[in-house]
Amino acid sequence: MTDSEKGYLTEAEPVAIIPADDEGGSIFLTGGGGEYVYQETSDFDEVVEDIPESLHIRPLNEKISHEAFLNILLNEMVPVVTGLIAVMGLPSSGKTTVLESVLRQKIELKPDANVGFDYYLNRKRDEKCLSIYDLCALGSSQHNMYAWSFATNRFGAIYSILSHLVRRNPCIADIEFETTCQSPKYVTDMDKHVRWLLTRTQELIKSIQNDPGKVTLIHDGVSLINVIDVGVNKALYPFLSMMLLHCHRHIRLAFFSLDRDVPNLEEKPNLPHDLYGKRRDDVLVMRHRSRLTYLLHFATVGYTQQQRNQEDVQNATVMVATRNESATDSKIVAEAKEKISQQAQSRGVDQFLKNWLEVNVNNDQSIKELGEKIEDLIKYKYKQRTLLLPLRWIVLRSLVVSFNSRGTKFMIVRRSFIIHSAKELNMKETEVDEFLKTFTDFGSILYMPQYDSIKDIVIVNIWEFTQYLNKLYYPQEGEPYASNLLKYGIISESSVKKIFCKHPDSAEDFMTVLTTIAMASKIESGRSILIDDHQQRNEVHYYLPLARTHEEYNPPDKENDYAFIEIESVNFPANVQACISYAIMDNNKDAALIATEHSNVSRFLFQSESGPPITIEMIYKGSKTRLRILNSSSDTSLATVVEACKKVITASCRCLQRKINTIRDLKYSFAVPCCKSPDDKCHYLYYKHNPEFCDACPAENNFRLYWSSAAKQCKLLEKDSEARMDRDNLLKSQDISSLITDDYDFIALKRALNIVDDSGLLPEVSSPEGKKKALMLMLLLWEKQTDQPTKHALLNLLNTDGCYSIARKLEILITELNLN
Numbered sequence: 001m002t003d004s005e006k007g008y009l010t011e012a013e014p015v016a017i018i019p020a021d022d023e024g025g026s027i028f029l030t031g032g033g034g035e036y037v038y039q040e041t042s043d044f045d046e047v048v049e050d051i052p053e054s055l056h057i058r059p060l061n062e063k064i065s066h067e068a069f070l071n072i073l074l075n076e077m078v079p080v081v082t083g084l085i086a087v088m089g090l091p092s093s094g095k096t097t098v099l100e101s102v103l104r105q106k107i108e109l110k111p112d113a114n115v116g117f118d119y120y121l122n123r124k125r126d127e128k129c130l131s132i133y134d135l136c137a138l139g140s141s142q143h144n145m146y147a148w149s150f151a152t153n154r155f156g157a158i159y160s161i162l163s164h165l166v167r168r169n170p171c172i173a174d175i176e177f178e179t180t181c182q183s184p185k186y187v188t189d190m191d192k193h194v195r196w197l198l199t200r201t202q203e204l205i206k207s208i209q210n211d212p213g214k215v216t217l218i219h220d221g222v223s224l225i226n227v228i229d230v231g232v233n234k235a236l237y238p239f240l241s242m243m244l245l246h247c248h249r250h251i252r253l254a255f256f257s258l259d260r261d262v263p264n265l266e267e268k269p270n271l272p273h274d275l276y277g278k279r280r281d282d283v284l285v286m287r288h289r290s291r292l293t294y295l296l297h298f299a300t301v302g303y304t305q306q307q308r309n310q311e312d313v314q315n316a317t318v319m320v321a322t323r324n325e326s327a328t329d330s331k332i333v334a335e336a337k338e339k340i341s342q343q344a345q346s347r348g349v350d351q352f353l354k355n356w357l358e359v360n361v362n363n364d365q366s367i368k369e370l371g372e373k374i375e376d377l378i379k380y381k382y383k384q385r386t387l388l389l390p391l392r393w394i395v396l397r398s399l400v401v402s403f404n405s406r407g408t409k410f411m412i413v414r415r416s417f418i419i420h421s422a423k424e425l426n427m428k429e430t431e432v433d434e435f436l437k438t439f440t441d442f443g444s445i446l447y448m449p450q451y452d453s454i455k456d457i458v459i460v461n462i463w464e465f466t467q468y469l470n471k472l473y474y475p476q477e478g479e480p481y482a483s484n485l486l487k488y489g490i491i492s493e494s495s496v497k498k499i500f501c502k503h504p505d506s507a508e509d510f511m512t513v514l515t516t517i518a519m520a521s522k523i524e525s526g527r528s529i530l531i532d533d534h535q536q537r538n539e540v541h542y543y544l545p546l547a548r549t550h551e552e553y554n555p556p557d558k559e560n561d562y563a564f565i566e567i568e569s570v571n572f573p574a575n576v577q578a579c580i581s582y583a584i585m586d587n588n589k590d591a592a593l594i595a596t597e598h599s600n601v602s603r604f605l606f607q608s609e610s611g612p613p614i615t616i617e618m619i620y621k622g623s624k625t626r627l628r629i630l631n632s633s634s635d636t637s638l639a640t641v642v643e644a645c646k647k648v649i650t651a652s653c654r655c656l657q658r659k660i661n662t663i664r665d666l667k668y669s670f671a672v673p674c675c676k677s678p679d680d681k682c683h684y685l686y687y688k689h690n691p692e693f694c695d696a697c698p699a700e701n702n703f704r705l706y707w708s709s710a711a712k713q714c715k716l717l718e719k720d721s722e723a724r725m726d727r728d729n730l731l732k733s734q735d736i737s738s739l740i741t742d743d744y745d746f747i748a749l750k751r752a753l754n755i756v757d758d759s760g761l762l763p764e765v766s767s768p769e770g771k772k773k774a775l776m777l778m779l780l781l782w783e784k785q786t787d788q789p790t791k792h793a794l795l796n797l798l799n800t801d802g803c804y805s806i807a808r809k810l811e812i813l814i815t816e817l818n819l820n
Contacts, residue, residue: 063176063177063178064175064176064177064178065177065178066178066194066195066198069177069194069197069198069201070194072161072164072165072391073161073194073197073391073392073395073425074391074392074425074426076164076390076391077164077388077389077390077391078160078161078163078164078167078222078388078389078391078394079163079221079222079386079387079388079389080160080221080222080223080224080386080387080388080389080394081137081221081222081223081224081225081385081386081387082223082224082225082249082387082438082441082442082444083223083224083225083226083249083250083251083378083381083442084225084226084227084228084247084249084250084251084441084442084443085225085226085227085228085250085251085252085253085374085378086228086230086240086244086247086250086251086252086253087099087227087228087229087230087252087253087255088230088240088252088253088254088255088298088301089230089253089254089255089256089295089298089320090255090256090257090260090261090269090291090294090295090298091232091269091270091271091272091275091276091286092257092260092270092271092272092275093255093256093257093260093261093322094255094257094322094324094361095229095253095255095320095322096127096131096229096231097361098255098320098322098359098361098367098370099227099229100121101364101367102367102368102370102371102374103121103133103148103227104117105364105367105368105371106148106371106375107135107148107149107150120133120150121133124463126231126466126467126470127231128231128232128233128279128470128474129231129233129236129466129467129469129470130228130229130230130231130233130236130462130463130466131228131229131231132226132227132228132229132462132463133150133226133227133228133229134150134151134152134156134226135148135149135150135151135223135224135225135226135227136148136149136150136151136155136156136159136222136223136224136225137149137222137223137225138159138214138217138218138220138221138222138223139217139220139221139223145217145220146217146223146375146379147214147217151224154197154398154401154402155200156222156224156394156397156398157197157394157395157397157398158197158200158201158204159218159222160222160224160389160391160394161197161201161391161394162201162204162205162218163218163219163221163222164391165201165205166215166218166219167219170215170219172205172208172209172215173209175205177198177202188424189399189402189403189421190399190421190424190425191424193395193398193399193402194395197395197398221386223378224442224444225378225442226442226443226444228443232271232276232281232285232286233281233285233469233470233473234281234284234285234473234546235469235470235472235473235474235519235546236466236469236470238517238518238519238575239466239469239517239519240301240302241301241302241571242448242517243302243443243446243462244301244302245302245303246440246441246446246447246448247302247440247441247442247443247446248441249385249441249442250302250316250442250443251316251317251318251377251378251381252298252299252301252302252316252317252318253318253320253374254295254298254299254317254318254319254320255320255321255322256291256295256319256320256321256322257321257322257323258321258322258323258332258333258336258358259322259323259324259325261291261295262321262332262335262336264291265290265291265292265295265336265339265340266290266291266292267290267291268286268287268288268289268290268291269286269291269294271285271286279474279549280549283551284549284551284552284599287552287622288621288622288623289572289622289623292339292340292343293570293572295319295340296340296343296344296347296349296570297570297571297572299317299319299344299349299352299353300317300349300352300570300571301571302571303352303571316352316381317352317353317354317355318355318356318357318374318377319337319340319353319355319356319357320357320358320359320370321333321336321337321356321357321358321359322358322359322360322361323358323359323360323361324360324361324362325360326360326363333358337356340353341353347570348570349570355377357370357373357374387438389438392422392425392426392427393427393435393438393439395425396418396421396422396425396427396435397435397439397444397445399421400413400418400421400445400460401460401461408502408503409461409464410460410461411459411460411461411464411465411468411503411506411510412457412458412459412460412461412465412503412506412509412510412513413458413460414456414457414458414509415432415436415447415455415456415457415458416456418432418436418458419432422435433449436449436458443462445458445459445460445462446458446459446462446465447459448516448517451516451517453512453515453516454509454512454513454516457509457512457513459513465510468499468500468503468510471499472485472491472496472499472544472547473544473546473547474547475499475547480495481495481498481499484531484595485544485547486547486548486549487548487549487550487595487597488531488548488595488596488597489543489544489545489546489547489548489595489599490529490531490536490541490542490543490544490593490595491541491542491544491547492526492536492537492539492540492541492542493507493508493511493539493540493541493542494539496510496511496542511542514542514544515542515582518575518578518579518582518655518658518659519544519546519575519578520542520543520544520578520582521542521543521544521545521578521579521581521582521585521586521593522540522541522542522582522585522586523540523541523542523543523585523593524540524585525538525539525540525541526538526539526541528585528591528592528593529541529543529592529593529595530592530593530594530595530605531595532595543578543581543582543585543593543602544578545575545577545578545581545599545600545602545620546575546577546578546599548597548598548599549599550597550598550599551598551599552598552599552600553598553600553601553619555619555626560672560673560674560675561628561702561703562619562626562627562628562672562673562703563626563627563645563670563671563672563685563703563707564624564625564626564627564670564671564672564673564682565624565625565627565652565656565668565669565670566623566624566668566669566670566671567623567624567625567656567666567667567668568623568666568667568668569666569667571666572622572623576620576625576655576656577600577602577618577620577625579655579656579658579659580602580618580625580648580651580652580655581593581602581604581618582655583650583651583652583654583655584604584647584648584651587647587650587651587654588606588647588651590606590607590608591604591605591606591607591647592604592605592607593605594615600619600620600621601617601618601619601620602617602618602620603615603616603617603618603630604616604617604618604648606643606644606647608636608640608643608644610637610639610640611636611637611640612631612636613631614629614631614636614640614641614644615629615630615631616628616629616630616644616645616648617630618648627645627648627707628703629641629644629645629703629706638705638706638709641706642706642709642710642713643710645706645707645709645710646710646713646714648710649670649707649710649711649714649716649717650714650716652668652670653714653716653717654716656668657716669684670684670685670686670707670711670717671683671684671685672685672691672697672703672704672707672708674694674696674697675696675697676694676696676697683697683704684790685707685708685711685712685717686711686712686717686718687711687712687713687714687715687716687717687718688712688718689711689712690708690712691704691708691711692790692793731779731783731789731790731791731794735791735813736776736779736780736783737776738809738813739775739779739806739809739810739813740772740775740776741772741775741805741806741809742768742769742771742772742775743805744771744775744803744805744806745803746765746771746774748803749775749778749798749803749806750762750778752797752798752803753778753779753781753782753797754782754785755778755781755782761777761781762774762777762778763777775806779794782794791810791813794810795807795810795811798810
C-alpha cells in the first residue's frame with residue numbers, strides 16, 4: 001500500500017490558524033507545537049442561535065377519547081415498584097411513635113391542602129390492632145429521588161395511568177381529552193369506573209402541568225408501598241404469620257427497647273396494666289416465652305425453610321433498637337446485639353439479622369436519619385425488582401375496591417367474581433391468578449390458593465378484615481353473645497352473622513378463613529358442646545380459645561401424670577388449642593367439647609359403647625402442651641382409654657403437620673415425663689416403638705401405658721413422619737466423639753449394645769488407642785442398627801449393663817444440652 005493510499009489511516013499534522021480580523025479569538029499551542037484558535041463568536045451573533053429554543057416540536061394533535069383511553073388501559077404497561085413494610089416489635093418499644101414521626105418528615109403537604117395530614121394518618125389506624133398506611137412514592141431509585149405521598153387504592157391507579165401518559169408524551173400541557181358524551185343509561189361497572197378514572201386523570205394533569213418537578217418524578221416511576229403497624233392483639237399475631245407467608249415482597253422492622261428490653265431479654269415481656277389491662281392483654285398476651293424469643297419470632301415469622309438462603313429474604317429484616325436518652329453506652333448496644341445474634345445463630349436464623357439500626361425516639365434528627373436509612377434499604381432492595389405491570393391489572397384492583405354493599409366497601413370477594421369482572425379487561429383466568437398473586441405479594445390483597453377450602457376467597461380489604469378479627473376476639477360486654485365468648489370462647493353461627501351486619505355475605509367466608517388457618521374450630525352442632533353439662537342449640541358453633549379472658553391455669557410443677565406435646569420452632573404456632581380442637585371435633589363424631597373458663601385449657605369428652613365416656617384435658621403451656629386423662633377407672637377398659645388417647649394424638653399430628661409448611665423449622669414430639677425427674681427428663685413415644693421407660697417409670701396400669709399404647713398405633717408418629725424429637729435428643733456424631741474413652745469394659749459394652757462382629761471390624765483392644773477406636777465403632781454400629789438412636793435410649797443401656805464411665809459422660813452431655 002502506498003503512502004497516498006494509506007493516508008486516511010494517519011493523522012494530519014496540526015496547522016496553525018490565524019484568526020480573522022473580524023473575529024476575536026485566543027491562540028492555543030497544539031501538542032505538536034502548532035497553533036489553533038478557540039472561536040468565541042459566531043456568524044449568528046445577532047440572532048438567537050440555540051436550536052433547542054428555536055426547534056419546533058409538534059404537539060400531540062390527537063385528543064384522548066374514551067375509547068383511546070380504554071385502549072391504553074387494556075394494552076399498555078407501566079413500571080411499578082411494589083412492597084410491604086411490616087413494623088413489629090416488643091410492647092412499648094416506641095415503634096409507632098417512630099413510624100409516624102418518619103411519615104411526618106417524609107410526606108409534605110401543601111399548606112392549602114383540602115385534607116390535612118392527620119386525616120390520612122388516621123384513615124386506617126388502630127393502635128390496639130393493625131394500622132395500615134397506603135403510600136405512593138413518585139420517582140425512582142435510578143435518579144435517587146423520591147417524593148412520598150399518601151395514596152388510596154384508586155389513586156394508586158391514577159398515578160400509574162398518569163405515569164404512562166407522561167412517558168408517552170412529556171409535554172403534559174398538550175395532553176387533552178375529548179369531552180365525552182352523556183353516558184348510556186345502562187353501562188357496566190367497568191365502564192363507569194373507566195369514565196371515573198378518565199375524569200380524575202384529566203383533573204390531575206391540569207393540576208400539575210405547571211409543576212415540572214412533580215411531572216419529572218411521575219415520569220420516573222411510581223412505587224406502591226403498604227406499611228402495616230402491628231399492635232398488641234391476641235388475634236392479630238396468628239393472622240399476621242399467615243399473611244406475611246404470602247406477601248413475598250416485604251421488609252420487616254423488628255423493634256426493641258434498649259432501656260426496657262435489653263436488660264431483661266430472658267424475661268417475659270412486660271405489658272403495662274394502664275395500657276393493656278382493660279382488655280386483659282397484660283395477663284393473657286405474650287405470657288409463655290421470653291422477650292428474646294418473641295423478638296426472633298418477629299424477625300423471621302412468615303419465612304419458610306426453603307427461603308432461608310435467598311438473598312432478598314435475608315436482607316428483608318431490620319432490627320431497630322430504640323432508646324429514650326440522647327446517647328446509650330456503646331458497650332450495652334454491642335452486648336445486646338451479640339446476645340441476640342448468638343441466640344439467632346443457635347436457632348439457625350442468624351442469616352436474617354444482617355441489618356441493625358438505632359434511634360432515639362425523642363430526637364427528630366435521629367428519627368430523620370432512621371427514615372433515610374430505611375428509604376435507602378427500600379431503594380437497594382427493589383432497585384432491580386421493578387415490575388412492568390399491565391395497566392389493566394391496576395385498574396382491576398381499583399375497580400374491586402370501588403364496590404360496596406349496603407354502604408360499606410367489600411371486605412371479601414370471590415375469585416369467581418373477580419374473574420367475571422376481569423372479562424371486560426380481556427383478562428383470562430390464568431392472568432387473573434397472576435394478578436391475585438402479584439397484588440398479594442405486597443399486601444394489597446390477600447389470596448391463599450394452596451388451601452382448597454379458601455381458594456375461591458380473596459380478602460380485598462385487609463384492614464377491615466383485621467377490624468372484624470378485633471370485634472370477634474374482643475367483644476363488647478353488652479353484646480348478647482359476649483358472655484359465652486369471653487367466658488368459654490364459644491359463639492354460634494347466628495351470633496357471628498350479627499357481628500357482620502354490614503357484611504352479611506362475608507360472615508361464612510370470614511369464619512372459613514379462620515378455621516382454615518387454624519385460628520378457630522368449627523363445630524357442626526351445638527349438641528356437641530357442653531356448657532355446665534347442657535348441650536347447645538343444634539346449629540354450627542365456633543370455638544375460639546383465645547377469646548377467653550379468664551386467667552390461665554397453672555398446674556402443679558411436680559405433676560407427672562400426663563403426656564405432653566413438645567413444639568420447637570423460632571416461629572412457634574400461636575394457637576395450638578384451636579388447631580388441635582378442630583382436628584378432634586372434625587374427625588370424631590363421638591367427641592364433645594366441654595366448655596372451660598381458663599384461657600389455656602380445652603377439655604374433650606369421648607363417648608364409648610363399652611363403658612363410661614373418657615375425658616381428656618389439654619393444657620397449653622407454650623412450647624409444651626399437657627394432655628391429661630381425667631376419669632379413667634377400674635370400670636374403664638384399656639382399649640377404651642387407649643382409643644381416646646389415640647384420637648387426641650392423631651388430631652394433634654394432623655394439626656401440626658398442617659403447620660409444617662407455614663412455620664419454619666417446626667419440630668414436634670410426644671412424650672411422658674420421667675418420674676425420677678419430671679422437670680428435666682422424659683420418655684418419647686413413637687409409632688410401633690416400645691417406650692424406653694426407666695426403672696422409676698413403670699408402664700403397667702397407669703397413664704404411661706395408655707399414652708404409649710396409643711402412640712404405638714398412631715401411624716402419623718412413625719419414624720419417617722414429620723414428628724421429630726427435641727433437636728438434641730438423637731445421638732449425633734459430635735456426641736459420639738465426646739464419649740470416647742479407654743476407661744470401660746469392652747465385653748460389657750459389646751453385650752449392652754448387642755454388637756455382633758462376625759466380620760472382624762472391631763480392632764484389638766490391648767492398647768488405649770485400640771479401646772477408643774473400638775468404642776467409636778461400636779457406638780456407630782449401634783446408631784445404625786437402632787430405629788430411634790436417642791441419648792436416653794443409650795443411657796438406659798449403659799446403666800443397665802454396668803458401663804458407668806461412659807454413662808456419666810453421656811449424663812453430663814444431656815444435662816448441658818438441657819441447660820442450654
